[in-house]
Amino acid sequence: MAATVEAVPLVSGEGAEREPPPSQPDANAERGPDPEPAPLLFSSTMSRGGYHQCGSGRRVKFYVLENQAWADRGTGYCAGVYDEKHDEALLVARKEETCTSLGSVADASVPEGVQEGDASPQEYMLVVSESLASDDFLLHAPVIKDDVYQRQQDTLVVWTALDGTDMALSFQELEGCNEVWDFITEVQNHFVLSRGLEYGKSLEAALPPFELPPPTLANLTTIEEDLRLSSLHSVAMRDKVIEWLLKEDYIRSLTPLLKEAEEQHALPALHRLFEIMKTILLMNDNLVVEYLLQDDVFFAVAGMLEYNPERPHLKASYRLHLSDEAKFHQVVDFDDPTILAKIFETYRLVYLKDVMLAGLVDDALLSMLNSLVFFYQNDIVNYCINDPQLWTQLEQVYQAPTDDTTRVQKAKGVVFVQHLCTMGKQIQLPGRIALFRCLIDGGVLPIIEYALSTTDTALQVAASDILSTLIEYDANSVRAYILKEVHEEKTPLLCRLQVLLHDGQDPALCTQWTEAVRALMDMNMDGLAHSPMGQGLAAKSRIDVDELLTWLYDGTVQQLLEPLRHLPDMQRLPLTKGIKIDSPQWMLYSHLCDLLCFIIEHHSFRSQYYILTSNVCSHVGSLLHAQNKHMRLAALRVLRACVSSHNQFTYRHLMQLDVMGHVLALLQKEAPRDNLVSSACLGLFEQLRRDNVRPLLSDLVQKHNDMLEALRTDPIAGHGIEALLQQQARNQSSGVSDSEDSLTGSPTLNEEAAEQDYFDSEEALDVLPHPDKETDIEALAPLMERRRKHEEEEDDLVERVAKRPASDRQG
Structure with a gap:
């Protein structure tokens, strides 16, 4: 767009300070004694009093959002306008029957393949007058410096006004939308570049004040309605609501109402509490979610979310599950109390996302909850990696003789490692590899063998899950452990898998064990830690591949495939x-x-x-x-x-x-x-x-x-x-x-x-x-x-040639 919005009077599209109307003579002396009037262009600037219209008006429909539906406020012409008196940039739309045509423009053209009568208007439409107070104007709103404008579907501009009203301009032509959008962009760029100069009012200063009535059962309907209407306003208004809720500690003051409503069996009040909590969560603010995870708030929140008005005759059991069925079992001691609190909060956060809000969350809230889970789990995993005492405690648990007490503790340890592996899969690759290497070095493979040797299916599932994860990321370390067991004349892990596979009845477990055996016998698979993506993140365990294969074919493979010979x-x-x-x-x-x-x-x-x-x-x-x-x-x-x-x-x-x-x-x-x-x-x-x-x-x-x-x-x-x-x-x-x-x-x-x-x-x-x-x-x-020895000699020869200097090999 040729016009530029600045603090000085607006410059026209043709380089003049103000382009006079066609009825006035052009007094530019450089054009000679008989100057011709400047041609009228779509980008020309017209002035009426203190208002300067930038370019021709473009035909639009003006809409306002009312009760969640777009209301048509009329059809007219829209243009960008500079208000010299108030030093503001405006969007002005005027009813089409009151707009003035200044004649055809010089740069009009009819697109190819379009009949001249079907083309968009080729005239310069004057929108402004010396006053904008008339009812002829559908819209005269200042361009807001905040990022509230959105362009949709090529010909639609949507924004939220200073008072929180959602508005939209639907243009008849793509060129018209382009011109007005360029005007808005240019004005907002000026806000960024100007030194303290502001156009219009501050959005935050224009927001209405927010306050909720005292929390009582009688006020629940009012509280719900005020929260709902405020959440439908602009982002700035929602931020103001959230700030007020946290500052006044208002959510905690709602928790006694849950107990009071349940004692009175006031089902409508319980449904109102559900809607209030749902509205607060759907504001999609991470500070609010972290606030709700506190001990004295979360159980009340869970209780409110149990009474869904869409299922009035059913009640969920979130509190019962959190208090009875999901007790926290601590296998090792955590020296840092913040990590212990974060473990509780992570569990609550996952339960909130996957169970309590199932079917209620939108994509934005789900994304925010997933981000919180990611950061919480990342902190827990990093603590476990950097705390050697944790692995020492875990090793002591499995070194103790097995009795009824230690058997329960060992089972909890297996589940603990499984949850740690599950969290590790969600973090970034360096942290994942560091965790799984720490697990192997910390003695998790004996824990897996213990779990596989039990008859508890749940423990076998957990151990198989852990083993599959370790093989996926560092299969070579697992093979090195198997060779170590062979040298120590212990029952190797691979033989345990073989026995389980022969006797297994669970199809899913047998499939998982088969994949683990296949991966361990694939000597070309070292794991993700040693792939190009994870190169350099972990040292590769050195094993003798020929020694491992020799051990396999000395009897292990025959035992593994022996059931086939019974056919x-x-x-x-x-x-x-x-x-x-x-x-x-x-x-x-x-x-x-x-x-x-x-x-x-x-x-x-x-x-x-x-x-x-x-x-x-x-x-x-x-x-x-x-x-x-x-x-x-x-x-x-x-x-x-x-x-x-x-x-x-x-x-x-x-x-x-x-x-x-x-x-x-x-x-x-x-x-x-x-x-x-x-x-x-x-x-x-x-x-x-x-x-x-x-x-x-x-x-x-x-x-x-x-x-x-x-x-x-x-x-x-x-x-x-x-x-x-x-x-x-x-x-x-x-x-x-x-x-x-x-x-x-x-x-x-x-x-x-x-x-x-x-x-x-x-x-x-x-x-x-x-x-x-x-x-x-x-x-x-x-x-x-003889063939095996022949291949080994060839490999040795290739290795010796590869180690020779390049000059010798070329010679």
Whole structure:
């Protein structure tokens, strides 16, 4: 906007002090003896008496908020005006029938695609006159220096006036809204830049005084109405109300009324108290909330919130829960009384947010309550991190002999650590990592083992939650603790999880234990503390990964997956016979199949050796004939992992077991149903085709060509089987034998050529493992050991080369 609001008389859009009306001659001598009148622009400034209109008036509708509804006060033209007499900037809106048109403007233009008659007005509309006292004016309000203006939906300006009234201007054109909004912005910038010069009155000085009547049952209706109306005013008015309430300690003076109303069974009065407290809370002030958390105030507040008028025949039991069911149990002593008070207040704050105000809070109040919880919990966690005596006390609790008294105290300690971990998840990453490292160093893992060894499900849930959190943030420290237990010949934590998983009946707990075992066996996962996001926040525990894996495969993995070997042998099952698995067992088999898939994908030669020596695939393959659909899917996942391993020993093992024949039989049975099982079977065959696993393809066609031909015409499975047979035909026409292609034929297997060359050097391809030939299985042990040593030598060589100076490596 060309006009600028300053303390001096306003400058026009054309650079003149005041632009005279078109009827007056222009006396500017620089234009020559016959000056032409200056063109009229939308940004031109017009003066009438002591009022200077900045730009053309823009067509608007003026609204005022009355009883929570917008009332239309009329249509007119609005412009920014400078009042020279009172040195004020004004927003002026005048009824459209009384505004004056000064003619067309020079900078008018019709937007493309709009007919000239449909375009916005192209005339300069004069809004001001020498007096603004006439009823012709819908609005003449000073621009307030406070930030009370909002622009909404491009053409709407909303603000709160000095007296707390909400007003709105709805513009017909976007350009008009832009011009008036620029005027408001320019005036408020002037307030910021001016040295002590103020336009208009101070908002705070203009606010009406606030005071509530004395707290009595007879005045409750008046108190509620006054609070409600004041809370609907401007932010400044709400701040004034809050300041008065805290200064007069008014909320505490309301607490005796609760007891009085309950003794009289005055339900309307109790409903009024609920509305009063709800209104106070919805003012969304953190000082008020902290005030309400005090001991002698909070229980009265809870009592008032028990009587919701929306449920007049029901009464909540907040006070009963806070006093009886949620007693505070102190496991360790806190030297700082402020922290102890903050723990009480944090619990009350969370209970207020999640229970007492459930369904009542708006987004602003919820955000403020969450912020308070965050800061309270951050203070508690920081205190626990920096107080070594706390962890010493906790360690002494679990070192004491277990009896009835100490058993209760130990159970409380587990819950205490769980709550501490829950609070730690809410704070920032450095504090989180510091807390969990402090927990590990402070001896929380023995506490977890104690809780897992009990039969109390609640303690097992708490311990599992703590363990999952520790693994998520610092899995390497948990592995180091397990190795320490192995060296000390104690029962390792991983073995405890294995026993719990085998005997578990709770599906949620078994899933959590499975994930914990999987994370501990994933040597590539160190935890969030050692990720790029948390790099440098905690020192990484050093462990011997090979030592841990060796311990795992010396017996722990076999014990973990032993229940799978109790399944029937697939080779002794007819292709069409199904097996029934009891409900407690299928959950365990599903978790163990997932763990088996994981070790196949991540533990390379160790898992391959286990697959061959344990014959576990033959037992897992029997699940292909289980009545439970998810058991069949679990078996298919294991077989896909075996195929993805690209290991020739595993392929030959699957060929001996004729696993693909059982999968084909399952597909033949499920194809007419077109379900998830048939899709999974087709996915496995598509993987064989895509990776061009020639040994398995050739064996499948040779042994089960009749079943393939039968499925070839199936409307569901036919396309996939046809593609499979075409791939095998191309393999046969290429002239490369399956034995030659087992090392070099498949594009995917070319990545493993170096590894397979090593097996050739050991003449390993002549070893054909068979479950009935123990001598063949034993022959694989030296081979696998030589391969492990070979890989270790390669790793050592890479490490030595990496440590050499860069100049030597380049040379």
